[in-house]
Amino acid sequence: MSKSISIFDTTLRDGTQGEGVSLSADDKLKIAKKLDELGVSYIEGGIPGSNSKDIEFFKRVGQLGLNAKITAFGSTRRKDSIADQDANLNRIIESGAQAATLVGKSWDFHVHTALQTTLEENLAMIYDSVAYLKRKGLEVIFDAEHFFDGYKNNPEYAVAVLKKAKEAGADWLVMCDTNGGTLPHEIGSIVASFHASVPDANLGIHTHNDCELAVANTLSAVQAGARQVQGTINGYGERCGNANLCSIIPNLQLKLGYECIGEERLKQLTNTARYVSEIANVNMPVNQPYVGNAAFAHKGGIHVSAILRDSRTYEHIVPEWVGNKQRVLVSDLAGQSNIVSKAQDMGLDFDPANEQSRKVIDKIKDLEHQGYTFEAADASLELLLREAGGEMKELFTFESFKMLVEKTAGQPVMSEAFVKLNVAGNNVYTAAEGNGPVNALDNALRKALVQYFPAIKEMHLSDYKVRVLDEKDATAAKVRVLIESRDINNSWNTVGVSGNVIEASWEALVDSMRYALLGQALNERDAAQELPASEQRGLVNH
Ligand SMILES: CC(=O)SCCNC(=O)CCNC(=O)[C@H](O)C(C)(C)COP(=O)(O)OP(=O)(O)OC[C@H]1O[C@@H](n2cnc3c(N)ncnc32)[C@H](O)[C@@H]1OP(=O)(O)O
Ligand SMILES: CC(=O)C(=O)O
Numbered sequence: 435m436s437k438s439i440s441i442f443d444t445t446l447r448d449g450t451q452g453e454g455v456s457l458s459a460d461d462k463l464k465i466a467k468k469l470d471e472l473g474v475s476y477i478e479g480g481i482p483g484s485n486s487k488d489i490e491f492f493k494r495v496g497q498l499g500l501n502a503k504i505t506a507f508g509s510t511r512r513k514d515s516i517a518d519q520d521a522n523l524n525r526i527i528e529s530g531a532q533a534a535t536l537v538g539k540s541w542d543f544h545v546h547t548a549l550q551t552t553l554e555e556n557l558a559m560i561y562d563s564v565a566y567l568k569r570k571g572l573e574v575i576f577d578a579e580h581f582f583d584g585y586k587n588n589p590e591y592a593v594a595v596l597k598k599a600k601e602a603g604a605d606w607l608v609m610c611d612t613n614g615g616t617l618p619h620e621i622g623s624i625v626a627s628f629h630a631s632v633p634d635a636n637l638g639i640h641t642h643n644d645c646e647l648a649v650a651n652t653l654s655a656v657q658a659g660a661r662q663v664q665g666t667i668n669g670y671g672e673r674c675g676n677a678n679l680c681s682i683i684p685n686l687q688l689k690l691g692y693e694c695i696g697e698e699r700l701k702q703l704t705n706t707a708r709y710v711s712e713i714a715n716v717n718m719p720v721n722q723p724y725v726g727n728a729a730f731a732h733k734g735g736i737h738v739s740a741i742l743r744d745s746r747t748y749e750h751i752v753p754e755w756v757g758n759k760q761r762v763l764v765s766d767l768a769g770q771s772n773i774v775s776k777a778q779d780m781g782l783d784f785d786p787a788n789e790q791s792r793k794v795i796d797k798i799k800d801l802e803h804q805g806y807t808f809e810a811a812d813a814s815l816e817l818l819l820r821e822a823g824g825e826m827k828e829l830f831t832f833e834s835f836k837m838l839v840e841k842t843a844g845q846p847v848m849s850e851a852f853v854k855l856n857v858a859g860n861n862v863y864t865a866a867e868g869n870g871p872v873n874a875l876d877n878a879l880r881k882a883l884v885q886y887f888p889a890i891k892e893m894h895l896s897d898y899k900v901r902v903l904d905e906k907d908a909t910a911a912k913v914r915v916l917i918e919s920r921d922i923n924n925s926w927n928t929v930g931v932s933g934n935v936i937e938a939s940w941e942a943l944v945d946s947m948r949y950a951l952l953g954q955a956l957n958e959r960d961a962a963q964e965l966p967a968s969e970q971r972g973l974v975n976h
Contacts, residue, residue, distance in 0.1 A: 438693045439656060439686055442476040442575070442638065442664040443469050443679060445710060446491070447507050447535075449670035450480070454716060459490040461713050463498065466491075469667070470500040472706045473695035474679075476575075476662075477502045482529040483522030492529035505575060506531035510538040510563040513551040517566035526567065533573035536563055536604075540595040541584030553591060557598045564602035575662070576604035577640060582616040585624050593628060596635070606636045606662050611651055614644030614674060622654040629659035638662030641677045643669060648677035653685055656692065663694075667710040668718060668725075680707045680725045684756050697755075704757035724756045731761040733809065735769020738762055742771055763809035766802035770795055773819070780816055782823050794822040804931055805903045805912050811929035813919075813949040814942075820952075829951055830857040830883065832944065837871050837936055851878040857886045872898060872939045879943060883951075893921040893950045895943075900935060917942040919950065926950075 446462045449455055457465065466477050479495060480488030495504055506529040511520040518524075526534045538560040539545050545556045560576070567574050576599035578584075584592035596607045609625060621641075629637060639655035639662070641648040652663055663686070669678030680703060686692040687700060694700075707725035711718045720728040730753040732738045740747035745760060753759050762775040770786035773795055777784030784791055798808060798818065808815040820826045833854040841847045851874035852865045864881040868874030876895060884890045897918035904911040915930045915938040926949050930941025 436661065437691060438661070440475040440638075440662040441473075441679065441683065441694050442478065442505075442662050443474045443502075443666065444478040444507075444535075444640075444664055444676065445469070445666040445670060447478040447480050448664075448672060448676050449666040449714075451672040452670040452675055455670050455714050457714060459487050459494065462487075462491045463494055465667075465710055465713055466495055466500060466502075466504075467498055468706055468709050470498070470502045471699075472702050473699040474502050476505050476533065478505045478507055478535055478664075479531065481507045481522075482525040482531075483508050489525070489529065492531055496530060503533050503573065504531045505533035505535050505573075507535045507537070510536060510556075510559040511566075513549055513555055513559060517562040520563070523563060523566060527570050527572070531572070533575060533605075534567045535575045535577055535608075536567065536599075537577040537579050537610075538563070538595065538599065539580070539584075540578040540592045541580035542588045542591045544580055544584070557594065560595060560598050561602045564599050564604045568603035574599075574604045575606040575608060575638065576600075577608045577610050577664075579610050580612045581609040582611050582621060582624055583613060586620075593631070596628065597632065600632070600635055606638045608638030608640050608662060608664060609655065609660070610640040611642060611648075612640075614642030614648060616641075616647075616651060617645070618647060618650045618654040621651045622658045625655045625658035625660055636661060638664060639677075640664035642671065643674040643676065643678075646674070648675070649681045649685065652677045652682050653690070656686060656690070668707055668714075668716070668722065670714065670716070681723050684724050684751070688751055688755065700755060701757045724751075725758060727761070729753070729758055731763055733763040733765055733772075734767050735771055738775060739769060739771035742775055764798060764815055765807065765809050766799050768795070768798065773798065776815065777819055777823075780819065782819060782825065784819070784823065790822065794819060797822070801931075805914050806929050806931050807914065807916075808929070810916055811927045811942075811945075813926035814928045814945045817945055817948055817952070829887065829948070829954065830855050830862075833861070835875065835878070835940060837874070839871060849874040851875040853878040853882050855879075855882050857883070862886075871936055872943070875936070875940060876943055879947060883947060887951050887954060889950060889954065890947060893919055893946075895946070896920045896925060898939075900938075903931070913938050915939045915942045917946050919946040921950065 450457055469477050479491050482489050482492055506526045508522040508526045511517045539556050545553055564574050578595055581592055637660045639652050639660040641651040663682055665677035665679040665682055667679055669675040683694050687694045704725040720726050723729055730749055732741055737748045762772050764772050764776055774784055774786055836852040838850040849871045850867050855862045862882045864878045866874055866877035866881050868877050880890055895917055899916045901914045902911050903914055912931055912933050913935045918925055918927050928942045928945035930938040932938040
């Protein structure tokens with residue numbers, strides 16, 4: 435049997451049926467382009483009978499010149515009507531899509547309850563609709579809704595539905611686990627049984643994740659003979675989502691030896707997943723298999739010690755095969771191996787056998803115990819390690835800061851910060867306003883530094899998070915502030931912890947600016963040690 439699998443992406447249709455996922459026509463066009471680059475065979479763009487946004491997508495997608503087939507979704511004709519007069523079928527034809535995905539009922543209970551019609555009329559609706567679209571020259575993918583529930587309730591009828599669609603000319607018969615309640619062994623045996631009885635049918639599988647089995651069910655169907663796989667990027671979709679193509683594709687290709695999108699394109703998987711999550715404005719779970727930020731992140735000291743010897747000890751594949759990468763995290767679960775690995779990444783000579791290195795490890799663990807989290811604040815960690823290794827020359831020293839927050843009735847609240855630093859032996863005193871206390875502090879600190887370090891102009895804060903660390907302790911609790919900063923090329927994260935949110939923010943802010951100036955700090959140190967300019971470092975070195 436062929437080992438080639440046709441990947442059918444329904445992110446733009448079933449994916450947008452997920453809560454919190456909404457895509458404009460422009461968003462859909464961007465994602466379609468990305469999916470095409472990934473090498474999927476079909477892109478289901480939407481439902482032209484549903485809304486004008488989808489109609490616009492189909493109008494414009496032809497201009498992109500994609501290789502994937504564009505397919506438009508709709509249901510079989512309404513009961514007791516004529517297919518060529520059915521508005522939804524005609525919208526599919528008018529959309530100009532090369533293929534139609536036609537959903538039809540295959541569970542007798544649904545025919546009676548949802549459609550409120552007879553089993554015979556439903557078969558006629560399927561036959562007439564498929565035949566009409568075929569006469570109009572479209573490829574037809576027939577999605578048999580609730581096929582597995584239907585098969586369990588009335589196998590003869592569910593099978594008759596698929597046979598009717600085939601008789602009318604459907605190119606693909608897709609079995610749907612619409613309610614997501616079927617288990618892998620059931621899927622495998624039902625697909626195998628239908629495949630044995632109609633061996634010349636092109637079978638597909640469409641599963642939902644209500645039992646968290648959509649990926650497993652898809653693999654089971656493929657092993658039983660399905661050759662088209664329908665799913666979405668990041669598993670977006672109705673209720674608990676659709677089968678996640680970001681897991682299915684590597685599982686099929688790397689574990690089961692099927693040909694889906696090829697070795698080279700598989701390397702774009704992580705980038706595609708993150709791109710779609712950005713456009714959809716839905717955060718990706720860090721622990722998402724294969725493509726998540728933590729999919730190959732190692733935290734436990736025992737794990738890190740082993741992966742440094744051979745990454746196969748704790749990695750099931752090479753992360754780069756799916757475009758991801760290995761990360762080592764530093765936390766209170768870290769052993770010396772985590773820290774050695776981080777230090778090596780930074781080009782530091784860090785010998786765990788030496789007394790000073792052991793002190794840094796203890797200090798990191800102690801800070802983690804106080805509430806700092808270095809796994810989310812790589813830049814603060816780097817500063818700490820460089821400081822401990824005597825690598826840093828401090829460019830400025832802190833003397834004091836003061837905050838003023840004023841609210842007058844009927845006026846917006848006003849924040850002003852006053853900062854005193856010593857830079858290169860000079861006392862620098864600045865004041866600045868902001869739309870909040872942290873913004874005012876940031877402005878005042880920037881104002882103090884920019885005259886000495888113009889590189890500060892290039893960076894800005896891009897994210898700010900506060901977390902109360904011991905909620906039981908109410909107002910006496912500590913807070914942790916995490917700040918993300920960016921310049922044109924990089925982003926970096928810093929952390930501050932205190933019983934006072936302004937002080938925690940200040941710590942994270944100062945680290946952010948020290949990190950932005952790291953290249954300069956290292957050069958000054960090199961210059962002080964009279965290293966030749968050729969061995970000194972670039973201005974912003976991260
Ligand atoms: C399993 C799936 O994911 S299927 C796709 C689900 N996605 C969506 O529903 C999103 C897009 N849907 C829509 O925009 C609208 O529902 C439309 C335009 C398709 C229809 O809108 P309306 O005409 O207002 O109908 P409404 O949504 O209230 O009800 C669905 C109708 O479709 C009928 N219907 C449902 N499935 C089918 C089917 N397979 N074949 C024919 N008719 C069907 C229902 O019986 C009902 O008709 P009735 O009210 O005459 O009994
Ligand atoms: C067709 C479809 O989306 C389903 O049955 O779930």
